[in-house]
Amino acid sequence: MRANEINPDKYGQLLEQKAEQVRDAFSQFTTPELEIFPSPAEHFRQRAEFRMWHDGDDLYHIMFDQHDKQQYRVDHYPIGSVLINDVMSALLTLLKPNDILRRKLFQIDYLSSLSQQIVVTLVYHKPLDEEWQAQLNIILQTLRQRFDIHLIGRSRKQKITLEQDFVTESLPIHGRTYQFKQIENSFTQPNAQVNCKMIEWAIDATRHCQGDLLELYCGLGNFTLPLAQNFQRVLATEISKPSVTAAQYNIEINNIDNVSILRMSSEEFTQAMNKERSFTRLKDIDLDDYQCNTIFVDPPRAGLDDETLTMVSQFENILYISCNPETLKDNLQTLSKTHDVQRFALFDQFPYTHHAECGVMLQKRS
Numbered sequence: 131m132r133a134n135e136i137n138p139d140k141y142g143q144l145l146e147q148k149a150e151q152v153r154d155a156f157s158q159f160t161t162p163e164l165e166i167f168p169s170p171a172e173h174f175r176q177r178a179e180f181r182m183w184h185d186g187d188d189l190y191h192i193m194f195d196q197h198d199k200q201q202y203r204v205d206h207y208p209i210g211s212v213l214i215n216d217v218m219s220a221l222l223t224l225l226k227p228n229d230i231l232r233r234k235l236f237q238i239d240y241l242s243s244l245s246q247q248i249v250v251t252l253v254y255h256k257p258l259d260e261e262w263q264a265q266l267n268i269i270l271q272t273l274r275q276r277f278d279i280h281l282i283g284r285s286r287k288q289k290i291t292l293e294q295d296f297v298t299e300s301l302p303i304h305g306r307t308y309q310f311k312q313i314e315n316s317f318t319q320p321n322a323q324v325n326c327k328m329i330e331w332a333i334d335a336t337r338h339c340q341g342d343l344l345e346l347y348c349g350l351g352n353f354t355l356p357l358a359q360n361f362q363r364v365l366a367t368e369i370s371k372p373s374v375t376a377a378q379y380n381i382e383i384n385n386i387d388n389v390s391i392l393r394m395s396s397e398e399f400t401q402a403m404n405k406e407r408s409f410t411r412l413k414d415i416d417l418d419d420y421q422c423n424t425i426f427v428d429p430p431r432a433g434l435d436d437e438t439l440t441m442v443s444q445f446e447n448i449l450y451i452s453c454n455p456e457t458l459k460d461n462l463q464t465l466s467k468t469h470d471v472q473r474f475a476l477f478d479q480f481p482y483t484h485h486a487e488c489g490v491m492l493q494k495r496s
Contacts, residue, residue, distance in 0.1 A: 138208075141171040144481070145166070145168055148484070148486055149166050152164060152486050152488065156459060160471065161471045162472065163474075165474065166475075166476050168478050169321055169324050173208065173209070173210065173211050174322075174323060175214070176241065176243060176244070176321070176322050177241055178214050179238075180193060180204060181201070182235050182237060183203070189222060189226050191204040191205070191207075191222075192204060209481070209482070210240070213277070217250060217273070218238075220277070230265045234254050236255050237253035238250060238251065238252055239251040243298070243312065243322070244300055245297065245298060245300040248279050249279070249294075249296065250279065251281075251315070254285045256285060258288050266283060280292060280293055280296075280297075296376070298312075299312050299322070301329070303330055303333070304356075308355055308356055309380065309383045309384055310350060310351070310352065310376075310380050311350065311376045311379045311380055312350065313372050313376055316370065316373055317370075318350070318352075319352060319479070320479065321478075321480070324479050328451065329353055329357075331477075331489060332357060335449060335472075335491040336360045336447070337360055339424045339447050340423055341362060341421040341423040342364065342420045342422045342424075343357060343360070343364045343425070344422040344426070345366040346366075346425070346428075347396065348368045349370075349428075350376040350377050350380060351366070351376070354366045355386050363420065364389040365390050365415070365417075365422065366390070367391075367392045367396065368391065368392075368394075374391055377391045378391060390415065392412070396427075396435070396438045397435060400437050400441045402417065403417060423447060424447040424448075425445040425447070425449070426448075426449040429457075430453075431454040433454060433457025433460060433461050442465070443464060446493065446494045447493055447494070448491070449489075449490075449492075450489065451489050452487070452488050452489070452490075453479075458488055458490070469493060469494050470492065470495055472492065472493050474488075474490055475489040
């Protein structure tokens, strides 16, 4: 369905169809009743990427139909946040008459937040020079009369940042507001309101767990920091250097003192856990000192690799968030041999699409 053809009146029906598909997909497993967490029907995406189309004096955003790959014009983006829609319109008004800024403009990316901050990245097929930067600064000052905004220019081997390349998101979680530095061009959860529901569900699912928590694929600490309240200590891994840097920053601004972040892949950490390799990054960490009875994984679409899956299956409690039901289903083929599913949830991060974000909480059979 094209972004311009979204019908909020049909959202409830579409969500129930998606829930039924999830139930059917996991029918071979013994699961409790599916918990369903809906999205707002409109203005739920905090991120958006558009190609730019030049048509004489006109300039506008375009997207491509997922089915026939045909381009279509986007003047209003109903699934995007209100802030993204407002900035899209205001920015184009300023870019259209500016030959320096619009020439060879290829793409515009938007990263907004519930805190009403936004970073906009303009991507070009040309070198960006001082004249370009001077013109962008003029536009930035105009936009700042209405918005809490930062602008970035990207071209081949170039990135020019006007002041900062991130937003500071504010997420209300069970009565407490957590602050998160979200960096342009790094992974963030696209649907902030559903993200809050996911985090609250994860907190509830682990509330009675004991000991320490091990988390793989922690990103910028989206789940890590709120989950820390349920555990003595949290040891989290992430491979992306910008995400690790953001996670460390987020630990400090949220005044959390029981979380340690390691820049390692899940495969490397599995090798360290199995004492197959030693890593200088672990010189200040004694893995044997941690009593991790619970592990949390939020892997990429490929799911858990075989070695990591074997390591994960050794934990008493497994909290698993998945963006791909097919790989979650494959992983559960192994995990269900030793663990029972205690909680099962659908988080509708991507309304009006077939994509389903799922959560399971598993407990090892005695």
